[in-house]
Amino acid sequence: MIRELILKNRSYRRFYQETTIDLETLKELVDLARCSASAANRQPLKYILSCGPEKNALVFQHLAFAASLKDWSGPAEGERPSAYIIVLGDTEISKSFGVDPGIAAQSILLGAVDRGLGGCMLGAIQRDGLRKALDIPERYEILLVIALGKPGETVVLETVSPDGNTTYWRDKDSVHHVPKRSLDDIIIG
Amino acid sequence: MIRELILKNRSYRRFYQETTIDLETLKELVDLARCSASAANRQPLKYILSCGPEKNALVFQHLAFAASLKDWSGPAEGERPSAYIIVLGDTEISKSFGVDPGIAAQSILLGAVDRGLGGCMLGAIQRDGLRKALDIPERYEILLVIALGKPGETVVLETVSPDGNTTYWRDKDSVHHVPKRSLDDIIIG
Numbered sequence: 001m002i003r004e005l006i007l008k009n010r011s012y013r014r015f016y017q018e019t020t021i022d023l024e025t026l027k028e029l030v031d032l033a034r035c036s037a038s039a040a041n042r043q044p045l046k047y048i049l050s051c052g053p054e055k056n057a058l059v060f061q062h063l064a065f066a067a068s069l070k071d072w073s074g075p076a077e078g079e080r081p082s083a084y085i086i087v088l089g090d091t092e093i094s095k096s097f098g099v100d101p102g103i104a105a106q107s108i109l110l111g112a113v114d115r116g117l118g119g120c121m122l123g124a125i126q127r128d129g130l131r132k133a134l135d136i137p138e139r140y141e142i143l144l145v146i147a148l149g150k151p152g153e154t155v156v157l158e159t160v161s162p163d164g165n166t167t168y169w170r171d172k173d174s175v176h177h178v179p180k181r182s183l184d185d186i187i188i189g
Numbered sequence: 190m191i192r193e194l195i196l197k198n199r200s201y202r203r204f205y206q207e208t209t210i211d212l213e214t215l216k217e218l219v220d221l222a223r224c225s226a227s228a229a230n231r232q233p234l235k236y237i238l239s240c241g242p243e244k245n246a247l248v249f250q251h252l253a254f255a256a257s258l259k260d261w262s263g264p265a266e267g268e269r270p271s272a273y274i275i276v277l278g279d280t281e282i283s284k285s286f287g288v289d290p291g292i293a294a295q296s297i298l299l300g301a302v303d304r305g306l307g308g309c310m311l312g313a314i315q316r317d318g319l320r321k322a323l324d325i326p327e328r329y330e331i332l333l334v335i336a337l338g339k340p341g342e343t344v345v346l347e348t349v350s351p352d353g354n355t356t357y358w359r360d361k362d363s364v365h366h367v368p369k370r371s372l373d374d375i376i377i378g
Binding site: 034037040106109121123140144189 | 295377
């Protein structure tokens, strides 16, 4: 059943913005990250939650969505994320964060999908601007923003074509296509 | 239900070594990673699988288990992992691998737990030795080794004590205790 959840957990970038997500749900999602593995159990990750319209707008304006879609500058008003979880690295605990952000983000997104939600990990962040807007102390490195909402788009996996191009694309019906390398391509021994 | 799986997915370091894992299972687990998110969909991760006694022994001797348990040098013969998935970064695709290894490893381990197995991500690897032993080309950066097997130990989560010490420990009954920071400690805004 984890396979179904992983297949359903696509990177969604357009949402039914009117479907709100409450703070309690965000806390439950962070709790999944909290109970996941951390290198040497140091647990250097900290989190900022956002699910209200003003804070969401502040976060949104410091994000870039889907750099590979050249003719799309991100979700329009009405299809934007309903919530965000900002993943920070506490430099007073650790100077590097290794695999922890990936583990945490995957747990959070699988938890979201399990609740009928979905989202996307965003690494293209105007970090200085976001830090200023949310008054994030210098002690915390901004690692990732996880955008969350009720998905409002269809995303399909397909096999990479022989030219090896992995760039995702959208068709005329606005379906988002994601080429994945085959199992034979990625298992080398 | 993902919560149950995440809670069950502890870092296991002792196994019923006689319970083997076949290659097909390892491929199914890698397929979960393959279908998970990858930054900009570049998919730079490659994998080496090991589930036979000779190859397992080669991998095992280049790993360090549980650095924080000073009086334990790793699982004894009979309680060692039954299989390994070595996670590599293909430097011809990307020079840095960001959150991808954490995402992939979490998908693989949740898939293992879903099958009644379990494991541990290991970053303390004698990389030069492992590269030589398995003849891994320089092109591939050795990122992680995921040890897998049928768990042969009990691991419990508990709350970090007021002194903030997150070091895991084993009690006299050989139960492995993992102190986790509280939700209030990790949500800062």
